[in-house]
Amino acid sequence: MKGVPDNSSVVIPRLVCRDPANEIDFCVSAFDAIELNRRPGPDGGVVHALLTIAGEMIMIEAEWPTLPSKAPAPDGSSPVMIFVYVPDVDQALEKAVELGAKILIPAQNQFWGDRSALIMDPSGHVWTVATRIEETSAQERTDRWSNILRQGSKP
Numbered sequence: 134m135k136g137v138p139d140n141s142s143v144v145i146p147r148l149v150c151r152d153p154a155n156e157i158d159f160c161v162s163a164f165d166a167i168e169l170n171r172r173p174g175p176d177g178g179v180v181h182a183l184l185t186i187a188g189e190m191i192m193i194e195a196e197w198p199t200l201p202s203k204a205p206a207p208d209g210s211s212p213v214m215i216f217v218y219v220p221d222v223d224q225a226l227e228k229a230v231e232l233g234a235k236i237l238i239p240a241q242n243q244f245w246g247d248r249s250a251l252i253m254d255p256s257g258h259v260w261t262v263a264t265r266i267e268e269t270s271a272q273e274r275t276d277r278w279s280n281i282l283r284q285g286s287k288p
Contacts, residue, residue: 142190146215150256151204153179153193159254160184160191163229164217186217205257209237214251214259222248222264229254229262244277245269 137143150156157179160166166184174180180195196203205211219225222240229252230236237259238251249263269277 145190145192146213147192147194147202148215148256148258149194149196149200149202149204150258151196152256153182153195156193156254156256156258157182157184159229159232159234159256160186160193162232163225163234163254164219166191191215205259207253207255207257209235209253209257209259211253211257211259214261216261216263218263218265220264222250222262225262225264226250226252229260234260242266244281245274 148156157166157168157171161168161184164186166186168182168184169190170181170183171179172181174195178195179193180197182193184191184193194200194202205213226234226236226240233255234252236250236252240248240250240262242248243263246265246267246269247263248266249261252260252262254260
């Protein structure tokens with residue numbers, strides 16, 4: 134027997150939501166997620182779903198009496214951020230905002246070669262949305278970071 138099932142991600146984020154169906158719709162529309170499984174609860178509402186985003190698994194969970202984790206406050210203060218690469222960060226942001234996401238940090242080019250932004254989805258989960266725009270070497274990243282530190286600015 135294998136410890137990790139075939140076709141499974143090794144690390145699978147589980148997003149606890151007050152409205153799991155809404156989170157599923159957001160992920161499908163904003164990130165082209167594919168819904169693999171949806172499980173109803175006693176009232177018929179969604180209590181669990183398994184999605185993939187570009188082949189990587191993510192679970193959507195309802196708040197549940199036996200689950201100590203709760204949905205995040207809708208203020209961007211979630212201590213957990215999900216990082217997702219997309220083909221075009223600016224287009225993805227536009228779509229996410231149309232779906233009710235809030236931009237917490239606008240898209241900007243980063244020293245390591247990504248263009249990224251921080252958004253909060255309608256359920257309160259925080260996502261870093263990024264597109265690789267430049268391949269950089271470890272030395273280039275180190276030099277750029279050192280320069281940022283010398284200038285006293287933050288990334």
